[in-house]
Amino acid sequence: MEILQRIAQSLEAGDDGDVPGLTRQALAEGIAPKVVLDQGLIAGMNVVGEKFRVHEIFLPDVLLAAKAMYAGMDILKPLLSSAGVASRGRVVIGSVQGDLHDIGKNLVGIMLRGAGFEVVDLGNDVAAEKFVAEAKSRDARVIGMSALLTTTMPVMKEVVDLLKKENLHGRIKTIIGGAPVSREYAGEIGADAYGYDCAQAVERVKELAAAASLRGGTAAS
Amino acid sequence: MIDFPLPRLEPPEAAVVAALGLKGGRRPSPRSAELLRRALELFRGLSEPRGVSLPVTAEEFAAIFRGQGRNARHAPLEVIFPRAERLHLFAFTLGERISAEIRRLFAGDDFALGAVLDAVASLAADNAGRVAEGWAESQAAGLKAYLYSPGYCGWHISGQEKLFASLKPGAIGMSLNNSYLMAPLKSISGVLVAGPAGIHRISGDYPFCAQCKSPACRERVTERSA
DSSP, X not given: OHHHHHHHHHHHTTOTTTHHHHHHHHHHTTOOHHHHIIIIIIXXXXXXXXXXXXTSSOHHHHHHHHHHHHHHXXXXXXXXXXXXXXXXXXXXXXXXXXXXXXXXXXXXXXXXXXXXXXEEEOOSSBOHHHHHHHHHHXXXXXXXXXXXXXXTTHHHHXXXXXXXXXXXXXXXXXXXXXXXXXXXXXXXXTOSEEOSSHHHHHHHHHHHHHHHHHTTSSOOX | OOOOOHHHHSOOHHHHHHHTXXXXXXXXXXHHHHHHHHHHHHXXXXXXXXXXXXXXXXXXXXXXXXXXXXXXXXXXXXXXXXXXXXXXXXXXXXXXXXXXXXXXXXHTTOHHHHHHHHHHHHHHHHHHHHHHHHHHHHTSTTOEEEEEOTTSTTXXXXXXXXXXXXXXXXXXXXXXXXTOOEESSSEEEEEEEEEOGGGGOOOSOSGGGGGOSOOHHHHHHHHHHO
């Protein structure tokens, strides 16, 4: 279907002016909204993510593509909802208490939305208790935490410990990221995953959300 | 009084491009190049650079550095500052307007431009630290000066409280929240330590160094010694 390729190509080019029109055209041609999403928008975003991973393009190109993705999603969202197509799950994200660096967290949020997740962004300087309370009340599958300072990293462990204390560890998955954080540190504190950059974080969240679903879904409400 | 002329704070395009992840000398796409041009224009129009400094004795700084007693058990600064010849508490901000614009761009889904402006402003704040270091060195010939900040290298972020209480950067529009985070967002603070170059060498075998992937504390000394 040529129109889906054109959507993907426009998205790759970050053309948020063309993507809505092409999305409408695809729907007018009788293509199902879910197919437009998967084989047009998400297919394009996947190419963008891979190019970013190998440093072929840089961050603003990814964000322009994400903006184009949003433009297409604005048209598809009501149709997907009425067709009963569920989102990929809800993710609570934030920069941990004592840390105001939120650009990396913002980018992960943008790319998660582009990948079809519902994102609850708690902002920066978020206390451990708030991460857990919001994940519970919003029925989230994953908590994503970011830190740029070595002195604020312990808050990530507080969140994991709190989830364990409330018997939610495993039901609500955790992923961490940020300059001083590593896969080893994630293992050390009992976090479920580590995202080296925003593209990898999205891949890990997809895996975590799928795993959380297999465990019977989400947090106790 | 430290002067912060905007041209000295503005980062070169190549630095912004590198900070945003384009490696290997690749050129940004035309759309991204346009974002960079617009971000630099916003930076020039919205920045209100202001700084404040205050000379302190080693004894006075010892109390500030101790803060609330939450520093790492051993931190490089505890052995650096007693050997310094001059110490100046320091804070700098690019002002609220540029931080507000970054928030507005993200909130309005213009996040590509927001991300580029954020990178430009962060690099500019770093450059302000270098301007301040140059100023500190100009106060006494032959000394090397570096800025050390709470939140880094074992100096706990709660150290901001005593630093702000002594320096009073509210005069330039800066404040702290309950988690010791600064407003406006694009601000820096710390102590300018001026002394013989050798005092700034940090071993890199502190426990927190194992988790640090951006050892600027060591790289900057190597760069400026070259």
